[in-house]
Amino acid sequence: MMKKSEKYSIAIRAIVACLLWSTAFAGVKIGLNYTTPFFLAGIRFILAGIMLIPFSGKIKNYIITVWINRKLIIIVAFLQSVVMYGLYYTGIDLIPGSIAAIIIGASPLVTALVTHFSLRDDKFSRDKLVAILLGVTGIVFVVYGRQTLDPMGEANLIGAVLLVLSMIVSAYANIVVSRNKNRINSVLLNSSQLLFGGIILTIISLFSDGRPVIEWSPEFLFALLWLSFLSAAAFSIWFSLLKRPEVKVSELNMWKFLIPVFGAFFSWMMLPEESPTVISIIGVAVITLSVILYYLPIGRKKNNNQI
Numbered sequence: 001m002m003k004k005s006e007k008y009s010i011a012i013r014a015i016v017a018c019l020l021w022s023t024a025f026a027g028v029k030i031g032l033n034y035t036t037p038f039f040l041a042g043i044r045f046i047l048a049g050i051m052l053i054p055f056s057g058k059i060k061n062y063i064i065t066v067w068i069n070r071k072l073i074i075i076v077a078f079l080q081s082v083v084m085y086g087l088y089y090t091g092i093d094l095i096p097g098s099i100a101a102i103i104i105g106a107s108p109l110v111t112a113l114v115t116h117f118s119l120r121d122d123k124f125s126r127d128k129l130v131a132i133l134l135g136v137t138g139i140v141f142v143v144y145g146r147q148t149l150d151p152m153g154e155a156n157l158i159g160a161v162l163l164v165l166s167m168i169v170s171a172y173a174n175i176v177v178s179r180n181k182n183r184i185n186s187v188l189l190n191s192s193q194l195l196f197g198g199i200i201l202t203i204i205s206l207f208s209d210g211r212p213v214i215e216w217s218p219e220f221l222f223a224l225l226w227l228s229f230l231s232a233a234a235f236s237i238w239f240s241l242l243k244r245p246e247v248k249v250s251e252l253n254m255w256k257f258l259i260p261v262f263g264a265f266f267s268w269m270m271l272p273e274e275s276p277t278v279i280s281i282i283g284v285a286v287i288t289l290s291v292i293l294y295y296l297p298i299g300r301k302k303n304n305n306q307i
Contacts, residue, residue, distance in 0.1 A: 010247060013237050014255040020234040022262035023226065025104075028092060030223040037089035038205035039212040040224075045081050045198030047228035052191035052236065066192045069184045072176070073192045079173035080235075081197020086204070087166035095159030103163045105139035105260040107171075108132055110164065111253040114171035119178075122248045127294065134290035135257040141283025142264050174249045177242045186239035194231060254294050257287050 031040045056062050066073060095103075109132045115122040177189070205212060214220070241247050261284050264276075 006246075010241060010244070010252075011255070013241060014252060015258060017234040017237040017241075018255050018258045019262050020230040021256075022259045023266060024230060025092075025263060026266075027223045027227045027230075028089065030219060031227065032089075032093055034217065034220040035212055035214045036205055036209040037093050038086060038201050038208060039214075041081075041085045041089045042198045042200075042202030042205055044224060044227045045085070045194040045201065045231060047198075047224070048231035048235075049191045049193075049195030049198060051228060051232045052187055052194070056185065056188040056191050062188060062192075065184060065188055069189075072180055072183060073189065073196060076173055076176055076189065077193035077197040077200070079169050079176065081193055082200050082204075084166045084169040084173060085197070086201060087162045087169065091159040091162030091166060093159070095163065103160055104167070105142075105257065106136045107167045108250070108253045108256050109136055110167040111171040111174065111256075112250040114168060115175065115248070115250040118172070118175055119249065122250050128250065131254065131290045131294035134293070135254070135287050138283045138286030138288075138290060139257070139260050141286060142260050142280050171249070171253075174238075174242055174253070177239050178247075178249050181243040181245060186243055187236045190232070190236045190239050194235070251294075254291060257291055261287055 028040070031044075053059070053062065057065075112128060112132055238252075241252055242249065264280060264284065
């Protein structure tokens with residue numbers, strides 16, 4: 001049985017990762033004002049992978065470990081960095097911000113569904129379903145309280161489908177990392193998969209968009225460096241948690257409900273045109289309640305009631 005100190009450690013690290021990811025939405029939107037989706041994702045991940053090399057051990061050992069584990073790294077990079085973020089960047093460029101925030105915020109529901117059919121020890125339960133539905137409801141409140149929901153036209157529907165597909169692919173990437181818990185250090189795995197994925201995305205951008213045209217403004221550089229840092233830090237934290245034997249993929253992803261909450265708080269603090277409303281505060285409270293209910297000891301005992 002896991003000690004309380006270990007539970008708190010896992011929770012704190014998951015919250016830090018979600019805190020970092022909550023800032024990505026604004027950074028991506030800024031970056032897409034200056035360059036194309038695939039090129040932005042590519043150079044972001046290449047920089048993130050390079051940032052992690054000094055923390056991955058000696059260069060010689062880095063190269064040897066990457067070669068030995070090349071199959072795992074290629075699979076994770078293809079799923080997490082190439083396919084998932086290719087779909088994510090394309091979808092977010094097509095869809096209104098309010099709808100995108102709701103769809104992305106509902107990722108724990110998608111992950112729970114994928115793990116239910118993919119992992120024997122990570123099934124849906126009534127408690128899990130109630131907590132997830134509460135979280136999704138809270139996200140709708142938070143988004144609606146910050147901005148009026150945009151209408152969904154046919155063009156926007158394509159963006160929505162791409163975002164949902166990106167979350168399904170991300171869930172499978174999480175499962176792959178979880179199934180290979182002891183094969184490779186999490187920081188080295190993240191560094192190598194980001195580098196490989198970033199190179200592939202950059203090559204794809206050259207074929208799909210031609211030679212990239214970039215306006216190297218201070219705003220773009222800051223957004224790019226921040227996006228690279230958060231990818232390096234957040235995914236390293238997340239992979240290290242997925243590799244722990246006592247951590248289940250769907251349970252860990254419940255913490256992602258906090259991403260839109262943190263995003264709302266950042267907007268209220270930093271943007272003068274945004275301020276908390278009653279509806280958005282209710283949404284934050286509902287999301288917090290969903291996470292608390294899910295992680296209560298009494299909830300864990302009931303969690304065997306599989307659907």
